[in-house]
Amino acid sequence: MNAAVAELRWTLRDCFLVTGRNMRHFTRQPQLLLFSTIQPVMFIILFTYVFGGAIGSSLPEGVSYVDFLLPGILIQSSAFRASQTAVGLAEDMKNGVVDRLRSMPMSRAAVLVGRTGADMVRTLFVVALMIVVGYIVGFSFMNGPLQAVAAVIVVCLFSLALSWIFAFVGLISDGAETAQSAGFVFMFPLVFASSVFVPIETMPSWLEGFASVSPVTLAVDSARALSLGGDVAGPLLGFLAWTVGILAVFVPLCVWRFRRMS
Amino acid sequence: MSAAVRVEGLAKRFGDTTALAGVDLEVQQGAVLGLLGPNGAGKTTIVRVLATLLRPDEGRAEVLGHDVVREAREVRRVIGLAGQFAAVDELLTGRENLRLFAGLFRMGRREGRARAEDLLERLDLLDAADRTAKTYSGGMRRRLDLASSLLTRPPVLFLDEPTTGLDPRSRNQIWTVVRELVEEGTTVFLTTQYLEEADQLASRIAVIDHGQVIAQGTGDELKDQIGGQMVQVRLVDAGRREAAERALARVGCGADHHTGGQDGLVTVPAPRDGVAMVAEAAAALRDAGVEVSDLALRRPTLDDVFLELTGREAAPEDAPTQPADDAAPDSRRPEAEKEPV
Numbered sequence: 001m002n003a004a005v006a007e008l009r010w011t012l013r014d015c016f017l018v019t020g021r022n023m024r025h026f027t028r029q030p031q032l033l034l035f036s037t038i039q040p041v042m043f044i045i046l047f048t049y050v051f052g053g054a055i056g057s058s059l060p061e062g063v064s065y066v067d068f069l070l071p072g073i074l075i076q077s078s079a080f081r082a083s084q085t086a087v088g089l090a091e092d093m094k095n096g097v098v099d100r101l102r103s104m105p106m107s108r109a110a111v112l113v114g115r116t117g118a119d120m121v122r123t124l125f126v127v128a129l130m131i132v133v134g135y136i137v138g139f140s141f142m143n144g145p146l147q148a149v150a151a152v153i154v155v156c157l158f159s160l161a162l163s164w165i166f167a168f169v170g171l172i173s174d175g176a177e178t179a180q181s182a183g184f185v186f187m188f189p190l191v192f193a194s195s196v197f198v199p200i201e202t203m204p205s206w207l208e209g210f211a212s213v214s215p216v217t218l219a220v221d222s223a224r225a226l227s228l229g230g231d232v233a234g235p236l237l238g239f240l241a242w243t244v245g246i247l248a249v250f251v252p253l254c255v256w257r258f259r260r261m262s
Numbered sequence: 263m264s265a266a267v268r269v270e271g272l273a274k275r276f277g278d279t280t281a282l283a284g285v286d287l288e289v290q291q292g293a294v295l296g297l298l299g300p301n302g303a304g305k306t307t308i309v310r311v312l313a314t315l316l317r318p319d320e321g322r323a324e325v326l327g328h329d330v331v332r333e334a335r336e337v338r339r340v341i342g343l344a345g346q347f348a349a350v351d352e353l354l355t356g357r358e359n360l361r362l363f364a365g366l367f368r369m370g371r372r373e374g375r376a377r378a379e380d381l382l383e384r385l386d387l388l389d390a391a392d393r394t395a396k397t398y399s400g401g402m403r404r405r406l407d408l409a410s411s412l413l414t415r416p417p418v419l420f421l422d423e424p425t426t427g428l429d430p431r432s433r434n435q436i437w438t439v440v441r442e443l444v445e446e447g448t449t450v451f452l453t454t455q456y457l458e459e460a461d462q463l464a465s466r467i468a469v470i471d472h473g474q475v476i477a478q479g480t481g482d483e484l485k486d487q488i489g490g491q492m493v494q495v496r497l498v499d500a501g502r503r504e505a506a507e508r509a510l511a512r513v514g515c516g517a518d519h520h521t522g523g524q525d526g527l528v529t530v531p532a533p534r535d536g537v538a539m540v541a542e543a544a545a546a547l548r549d550a551g552v553e554v555s556d557l558a559l560r561r562p563t564l565d566d567v568f569l570e571l572t573g574r575e576a577a578p579e580d581a582p583t584q585p586a587d588d589a590a591p592d593s594r595r596p597e598a599e600k601e602p603v
Contacts, residue, residue, distance in 0.1 A: 010368055013365070013368075014365075014366060014368075017365045017366055021351065021354065021362050024353070024354065024358070028353040028394065029353070095349050095352065096349030097349055097351055099349070100343065100350075102314070102315055103313045103315060103338060103341065103343045104338055104363070104367055105335055105338040105339045105367065105368065106366040106367070106368065
């Protein structure tokens with residue numbers, strides 16, 4: 001029993017160390033951090049001022065487009081950034097860092113947890129920045145501070161679940177570029193066929209049917225309801241079911257793949 | 263003395279390629295084994311199996327009595343691994359690299375930091391300790407790589423081509439450290455493409471080709487098989503090769519040995535050292551009326567050992583001096599050794 005507890009503590013320390021190492025990488029590549037924040041900030045500003053007028057009229061009374069958009073953009077930027085998990089892992093495998101770690105008596109899981117964990121912390125950082133920018137262009141949380149925190153947690157969970165999918169992509173792909181383009185091909189249609197930018201009621205019924213059960217829509221609707229008010233329980237349950245399902249499939253899959261790596 | 267590393271009947275295939283075809287090896291505790299072979303011979307594959315990175319298809323391997331498959335965890339506690347595929351983190355500084363790995367080796371924070379400082383000093387990296395590793399030269403990178411593998415003072419150290427692609431000064435630095443480690447009692451399993459490196463560092467050398475050990479012995483034993491020196495003659499007329507070989511054989515050079523070399527170049531083992539040997543060879547060639555443009559006595563190279571052992575040129579598709587990848591169609595392996603930046 002004591003040995004198991006000690007092992008668990010070492011494992012947590014391993015995870016913490018690898019997470020710290022990956023976060024330090026973000027600070028060593030300021031250009032990457034800059035681009036990963038400029039893009040979502042640009043999206044907020046462009047969509048608010050370009051589409052705000054046209055789409056705003058189809059929104060409920062009292063809701064401005066930026067209020068509607070921001071929770072969506074938080075999810076959208078997380079979705080587009082998720083392939084970075086695959087890129088990071090693929091690079092570590094290619095340049096031999098993973099081999100060194102695998103030759104050491106550390107926790108196997110820490111390599112994966114440290115990657116997805118650090119990527120989630122980065123998401124949190126970008127989310128905080130986007131909320132600040134959102135406030136500058138007129139966004140506000142209308143539903144209270146606790147709900148605002150809950151909305152941020154939804155975004156982080158969404159980011160974490162996607163990260164584990166892309167960790168698997170990184171483990172089975174043969175390079176960073178493949179991993180990145182695979183990410184783009186899958187995420188682009190998922191993000192646009194969802195409630196990120198527009199209410200899905202305006203879509204043709206076949207697309208609306210797809211969008212209404214998409215994890216992206218459910219995540220956006222959860223975050224949106226938490227920040228604007230409205231029915232939270234419905235989308236949140238759906239979103240949590242997706243999150244648990246994705247993690248239940250991809251965490252074991254990643255661990256399995258990592259162990260039989262050669 | 264008991265064996266620190268024991269390999270029995272090790273076999274590994276990657277698709278259609280046979281990387282290892284039944285390898286048996288033993289390294290005594292405190293000894294240095296040099297595993298010598300050209301690119302693609304299977305050197306890296308053996309090290310990857312011993313370092314628990316790769317499961318063998320057949321056979322077994324033990325490090326300090328621990329099976330590398332069933333007791334991988336125990337093996338990882340007692341080994342250090344450095345070389346072409348176990349990299350350092352390029353975006354971290356030298357000091358950060360060592361502290362990170364110390365932590366992941368599960369050393370205490372204070373102990374890890376102290377050990378990191380010791381190794382930075384020992385491997386002459388203190389001045390560069392706060393620069394990111396991507397700014398390091400090839401030699402510094404290898405030294406940091408070596409330092410990372412020494413954090414726990416491992417009793418068994420695997421070095422996969424530790425000096426491939428390095429300049430002589432950096433190579434000597436690495437050699438010096440390895441010699442010190444051996445004096446302290448570390449068992450070293452070293453792979454190399456260079457006979458000289460195996461000769462300088464190893465107490466025993468195993469020659470590997472096409473996934474099989476084709477010869478084992480001390481450096482002297484191996485070189486004695488082809489003679490300690492080679493006589494190399496460049497013929498003015500390439501057609502006189504046979505006459506040249508007959509003449510050289512009369513003074514004891516290369517009788518019953520395979521001869522190699524391209525057109526007009528005759529390379530044969532020499533039975534003796536020194537100026538007298540050169541004079542005898544020259545006289546024999548003059549008496550036979552063979553015109554030469556160059557005549558030299560030189561140390562055997564890996565190619566000579568190979569030619570002697572296998573009757574063919576070593577790795578004809580690769581020049582042995584070019585740093586390149588060892589064995590196996592494994593795309594995750596780095597392309598080639600990083601050059602100094």
